[in-house]
Amino acid sequence: MLKLGIIGAGRIGQVHATSITNNVKNASVHMIADPFMNEDKIKWINELGIENITTDYKEILENKDIDAVLICSSTDTHSSISIEAARANKHIFCEKPIDHDLAKIQMVLEEVEKAGIKYQVGFNRRFDNNFKAIKDAVTEGKIGTPHIIKVTSRDPEAPGIDYVKVSGGMFLDMTIHDFDMVRYLSESEVEEVYALGGVLVNPEIGEAGDIDTAIITLKLKNGALGVIDNSREAAYGYDQRAEVFGSLGSVAISNDSGSKAVISTKDGIVSEKPLYFFLERYMQSFGEEVNQFVEAIVNDKNVPVNANDGLQPVLIGLAAKKSLEEKRPVKISEIF
Amino acid sequence: MLKLGIIGAGRIGQVHATSITNNVKNASVHMIADPFMNEDKIKWINELGIENITTDYKEILENKDIDAVLICSSTDTHSSISIEAARANKHIFCEKPIDHDLAKIQMVLEEVEKAGIKYQVGFNRRFDNNFKAIKDAVTEGKIGTPHIIKVTSRDPEAPGIDYVKVSGGMFLDMTIHDFDMVRYLSESEVEEVYALGGVLVNPEIGEAGDIDTAIITLKLKNGALGVIDNSREAAYGYDQRAEVFGSLGSVAISNDSGSKAVISTKDGIVSEKPLYFFLERYMQSFGEEVNQFVEAIVNDKNVPVNANDGLQPVLIGLAAKKSLEEKRPVKISEIF
Amino acid sequence: MLKLGIIGAGRIGQVHATSITNNVKNASVHMIADPFMNEDKIKWINELGIENITTDYKEILENKDIDAVLICSSTDTHSSISIEAARANKHIFCEKPIDHDLAKIQMVLEEVEKAGIKYQVGFNRRFDNNFKAIKDAVTEGKIGTPHIIKVTSRDPEAPGIDYVKVSGGMFLDMTIHDFDMVRYLSESEVEEVYALGGVLVNPEIGEAGDIDTAIITLKLKNGALGVIDNSREAAYGYDQRAEVFGSLGSVAISNDSGSKAVISTKDGIVSEKPLYFFLERYMQSFGEEVNQFVEAIVNDKNVPVNANDGLQPVLIGLAAKKSLEEKRPVKISEIF
Amino acid sequence: MLKLGIIGAGRIGQVHATSITNNVKNASVHMIADPFMNEDKIKWINELGIENITTDYKEILENKDIDAVLICSSTDTHSSISIEAARANKHIFCEKPIDHDLAKIQMVLEEVEKAGIKYQVGFNRRFDNNFKAIKDAVTEGKIGTPHIIKVTSRDPEAPGIDYVKVSGGMFLDMTIHDFDMVRYLSESEVEEVYALGGVLVNPEIGEAGDIDTAIITLKLKNGALGVIDNSREAAYGYDQRAEVFGSLGSVAISNDSGSKAVISTKDGIVSEKPLYFFLERYMQSFGEEVNQFVEAIVNDKNVPVNANDGLQPVLIGLAAKKSLEEKRPVKISEIF
Known part of the structure; x- marks a missing residue:
């Protein structure tokens, strides 16, 4: 059973948390982070039975129990959190786009390769x-x-x-x-x-x-x-x-x-x-992409949408x- | 070129006259009969270039040039005109139904057999x-x-x-x-x-x-x-x-x-x-059924919808x- | 949070257990009973995180924590278990048909009325x-x-x-x-x-x-x-x-x-x-019917498919x- | 009844001849011209009942009875025959394209305007x-x-x-x-x-x-x-x-x-x-475009696809x- 951390509890973070809880095999959401955590967010997080809540995503990166993270924060943070997460040796599922700045994407690609982790981009369709x-x-x-x-x-x-x-x-x-x-x-x-x-x-x-x-x-x-x-x-x-x-x-x-x-x-x-x-x-697709991400980690296979697929x-x-x-x-x- | 007589210049008679003129091969309308012939009817008959018009269908039955008749008159006359036409040795295309009275249909079947003519019923669909x-x-x-x-x-x-x-x-x-x-x-x-x-x-x-x-x-x-x-x-x-x-x-x-x-x-x-x-x-079908009727006569084949198909x-x-x-x-x- | 007991861990019991766990709000499966419990069944029950397993459905009926039961056993037991469950004052969701014997259905209807419980029949379509x-x-x-x-x-x-x-x-x-x-x-x-x-x-x-x-x-x-x-x-x-x-x-x-x-x-x-x-x-419908059953209990409303709908x-x-x-x-x- | 001349008895000429004969009101094919007239062509022309056949399209242009021409010849002759026909004061239906050479199209447009005739281009779709x-x-x-x-x-x-x-x-x-x-x-x-x-x-x-x-x-x-x-x-x-x-x-x-x-x-x-x-x-459209061409002539209205529509x-x-x-x-x- 893979333990996942979700970074960002906005709309897409909620989608992933819900579909992982209900429809993704071999994985559960261990912790969820959002700098703007509020009562509404806490309510649905509790309803899903997710036990750990934080306002600081670094807690997720530092948590030894967590195998992989889903980066669902605002677009401008995707690349920097990707780099931090890669350095923390977490597998990464990153919502699209990695960044609008090619140099930053390039840096993500390098760190991912260096860390030898799985990196999947959220082209759910x-x-x-x-x-x-x-x-x-x-x-x-x-x-x-x-x-x-x-x-x-x-x-x-x-x-x-x-x-x-x-x-x-x-x-x-x-x-x-x-x-x-x-x-x-x-x-x-x-x-x-x-x-x-x-x-x-x-x-x-x-x-x-x-x-x-x-x-x-x-x-x-x-x-x-x-x-x-x-x-x-x-x-x-x-x-x-x-x-x-x-x-x-x-x-x-x-x-x-x-x-x-x-x-x-x-x-x-x-x-x-x-x-x-x-x-x-596309609700079905959001579950399926994470299913395949989890499967790639569990069986050490290639992810179906890799970092280059994020770049192109x-x-x-x-x-x-x-x-x-x-x-x-x-x-x-x-x-x- | 088969010469056809149409008995009845109402709606279905007009449909047949039009489609025979425009879309049926190897046949033309030689004469058209209607007891209630009027200016409107004469107008469209002329426009189709049909030359012979009469108020008495017996003229059609007596005309030696006419090979076959289409009975498009009111339902209650179908069987009696069928019998007369069979006796006049014309091939017959009769609009459905032959009759509502089984005895009369039976009589038509007998006369058709006796005369050895083609008898097709208008199940156009x-x-x-x-x-x-x-x-x-x-x-x-x-x-x-x-x-x-x-x-x-x-x-x-x-x-x-x-x-x-x-x-x-x-x-x-x-x-x-x-x-x-x-x-x-x-x-x-x-x-x-x-x-x-x-x-x-x-x-x-x-x-x-x-x-x-x-x-x-x-x-x-x-x-x-x-x-x-x-x-x-x-x-x-x-x-x-x-x-x-x-x-x-x-x-x-x-x-x-x-x-x-x-x-x-x-x-x-x-x-x-x-x-x-x-x-x-069903406009296309009205042309096609007469096409096949004409073809059955010309090539002495079975009609595609025979008198028994009219009875059943x-x-x-x-x-x-x-x-x-x-x-x-x-x-x-x-x-x- | 309603606590449900499922009687019968065959195909339809598994369908309900799965969709309740993943897609039904305000309810969870507290116990599941099957006289022919085996390793395969225990495996999927465990995977769903259902904690209580028994071979005797009476344990479910006697469990004070359980609010309602789903009868997913073989057809010939539907009516007798329905009667027992009604007497045990559990709300009942019964798979179709209640019975093939009208007298037995009648008895179910009477016991349901007497007990004043909710009784829904599984016409999922x-x-x-x-x-x-x-x-x-x-x-x-x-x-x-x-x-x-x-x-x-x-x-x-x-x-x-x-x-x-x-x-x-x-x-x-x-x-x-x-x-x-x-x-x-x-x-x-x-x-x-x-x-x-x-x-x-x-x-x-x-x-x-x-x-x-x-x-x-x-x-x-x-x-x-x-x-x-x-x-x-x-x-x-x-x-x-x-x-x-x-x-x-x-x-x-x-x-x-x-x-x-x-x-x-x-x-x-x-x-x-x-x-x-x-x-x-019909997978979506299996979740939705139980959702509405749960909602009827929680809000004390009429069930959408009642015992008479099972009889007719x-x-x-x-x-x-x-x-x-x-x-x-x-x-x-x-x-x- | 408008009298039409068809120039070119190839595939598209045959299409027009057939649909005018069967489905176009207020017009008939008076003459048909083809430099490569042969037995096959003569056969279908006869079957349609068209009476005048020639190998020289100029006969059509010179015929006083003919009101309008359909130019169905090879593309490279469209513009020159258009000009000749305009000068002969015939209304013109010209198959597309008028020409590939802009100067020639321009000349056609000028002659058409000068002659004050109707000029329609065959964009049948x-x-x-x-x-x-x-x-x-x-x-x-x-x-x-x-x-x-x-x-x-x-x-x-x-x-x-x-x-x-x-x-x-x-x-x-x-x-x-x-x-x-x-x-x-x-x-x-x-x-x-x-x-x-x-x-x-x-x-x-x-x-x-x-x-x-x-x-x-x-x-x-x-x-x-x-x-x-x-x-x-x-x-x-x-x-x-x-x-x-x-x-x-x-x-x-x-x-x-x-x-x-x-x-x-x-x-x-x-x-x-x-x-x-x-x-x-597109068979239905070939009839309809000529119908509207004929109607434009008969009622002196604008043609639905004019010379500029041919140019653009x-x-x-x-x-x-x-x-x-x-x-x-x-x-x-x-x-x-």
Whole structure:
């Protein structure tokens, strides 16, 4: 039974604590840390039966009983806590992104290697049953050699402007998942990026220096072509689809909804909207990614999403940003 | 080039005249007869380029140039005109039903045999591409031995009470198509019928002695089970579905609509309603059934829906009526 | 925190123990009893962290700490344990069916009333998100007054002959869920039943005195019509669909599958098969029904599926059996 | 009754001749011209009942009875025959593209204006019921302001190398329809194009200087973003889909197939492939575009696809070509 420490008791920390307690085998949450610990947080931590609570994550790093940590703190602390945890010889599951700063990511990679620990990055969508079904079809050769990888990724509502300002921009905040998905599905690195963006949802997002709508095309090293379309706001809810088209056919997924009910009346044939947002849509995947992280530690196997998998989408995101600014295709080699 | 005469220039006569002119090979409409010929009718007949118009169908029967007739007159004249046409040695395509009176149908069958002509009954749904796809899957053995045959058949709006009164009852007017479909898909005769009915759409239909909603179960001679559900009024339009379930799986069809467009908004995911009614839904089938009739004449082959195929659904309909009245399963052998 | 005792550590007992531990709020499993306790069972019980294990369910009944019991033992013990548990003043969640013998069910009902305890029967499908979505649409009036209730219920593979012999027959073993569903969706009692059955899957089932394929029509007290089609073996997996058709339209559900992936190749457009069987398809519902049982106890509310809801489907099942034997529609009032 | 002349009796000429004869109102084919007239062609022309046949299209232009011509000859003759026909004062329906040479298109536009005739270009997909349903949803404001326009367009099999060599390249031969579709659905002109292409289907296509796979992004003047993905060879058939995503939601179409039959077996749930190619998929649209051309003449209205609509997609195609060559986004203003 692996003992885990969770650093950060915000939304994603709560998601992991809950799914580890209920659905992850061979592991339990031994301690949880949050600098802003409050009654609400303590309440759900107690309900989950987690016994040790602290406001100082260093207590987790110093605790000899704890085998691994989940870094669920704010993005700007991911890299420094990763480095500390690696030095404390804990296995690490780090929420995405590792950092927006390449030098810091690079330092994390070095420390991880030095420490010889497992380091997994939280690209949870790979563990979603739908995306996994696409990947399986590709891996099993059902659609032949991939030619085109398409990802549609639209949020149900734009974030507040305060968040937009600190988000690192849509490409690093939102599209980063889609960049990872293209790498995952294509089994190839990206060579070049061209980004077309617009401010079509909310002009304040533009004033804050960001965009809310984009089409990004990706030239992959294996010759395949990738394309992502993003919007910060789809009126009908969270739109998460993908397709891989290849020499023998295509595999595609549609959205999951709360039920398969279809209501037919004089107004039309009406199905349910997609599940509202990532907490509804991807809950199963949050459990599964930690399950595989635990399994990798227990059986000393490779983690399914490693530190380099954390680095690459940041590179692609920075290339996309540069492409948007300079209105031209940008090679990853220009970034790193 | 076969020369055809159409008897009856009402709605179904016009459908046949149009589709023969535009879509049926090796045949043309040489003459059209209607006792209530009027300006409107003459207008569309002229537009189709049909040259000979008469108010007396006997002119068609006496015309030596005409090879075959389509009987599209009112139901109560089907059997008598069939007999006259057979005696005039014309091949006959007769709209369903041949008659509600078994003795009269019997007489038609005898005259047809005596004359040695082709006699096809207008169960057009067999020629619909969707129902045909079910049949093909069954015939090709894709679903193994059929166990259950299900037909859903619901009209978009109940007919007027005046029509209900002369319709022969829902089973002979509407369900008759579904009885034919069960025979066609199962490739078996029906042994026994149990009908459960209700007046749920319009109480006036009940006052007129009919029902508007029904579930009919059918015991087939080959051991399979059939079930039909009917309503005179589906708020969302014409609902025409079927499924054959067998030892290796099932084949089912959903409804056709005007387009494949799906609109997603905050109110849900909305597809188009089914095509409104039989003229929209089955237009292609009306051409195809006559095509095959013409082909059977030209190549002296069996017609795809013969006189016995016209008789059997009437028997089933009469058994269903008796079942409803006597609240018990009724064998076809009790009827005929 | 309610303390629960589980009587029976077989498949369904394990399902409940697992989902209570992981997904049911305000309750925990305090003790589990099984006369055939073995190492395998002890292993998963320990893994769930359940502390008290016994081979004698009476220990559970006598334990003052335990508030409520789940009866997951073999069907023939349901009624007697129910009576004992009621006398021991425990709230009861009893797996379906209470019994096949009406007198015994009646006795349970009396003891439950006398004891004033909560008694819930395990018709879990009511708690499935898909069937619930149909029910919600009906309750919210979206499809108007229900006219036709259709249930398709097909198992992925026929049970062994040994099981068939003690199952009470397909109607009481399998269709009983569908009878409950028709009552639930129609919000009406059943007045009359007509059953058509066949042995089309496996002749040994016939030799054992049972059927494996059936169509059952139901006349409901509120005037609506119900129809169920059953097969013990659908080659493509567990087929669990339903439709309610009413004056304003219809609501229907299709099957759930493991993913929404669609693979398009030269061989066709292929979606996944339905989830294999009830453990896969209905896992969420097993948690939800116990959640609502616990909530009913905690807040002293009515249970969502009461003892009468346990009785009625047995009556319908017995009427269906009699209908099949006597080849005629049978009224519920003939049974009870 | 308008009298039409058809110039070119190849595949598309035959399509038009057939649908005009059968499905276009108020017009008939008076004469048909083809320099390579042969027995096969004469046979189907006779079967359609078209009376005048010639090898010299000038006979059509000189015939005073003929009101309008359909130019269905080889692409390299479209512009010159257009000019001759305009000077002969015939209304013109010209198959796409008018020409690949902008100067020639410009000359056509001038002659058309001078002559004051109707000039329609054969972008038939606008008249397909599915694409029209998207357009209607956009026009009716159902999805709000368009943000993203997506077109998937994949052929079922790559053309022969001989054809590829004279095709003008994939963008002008195949994607041109998609360029038109983006303009039609967005109701905006294109400002800038970025094309990413590959040779993934057949290396010989690359050797011939063309590509077979592409993603093209389009910056539209109204601020919306467009994206097209193309392949010369989809193993599952002709893939013709589109989506418009806007401020209030999205509208999308899936492919049409031969039937709605779904076969469920142990191997999966299998639907039919899309209709094979454009003749199957778009037959209805070929009739409808000519219907509207005839109507525009008869009622002196604007044609639905005018000469400028013929010019613009060529400009976009040339920009896409330049983008591919120069590996950068290219503005339409750089082309024309």
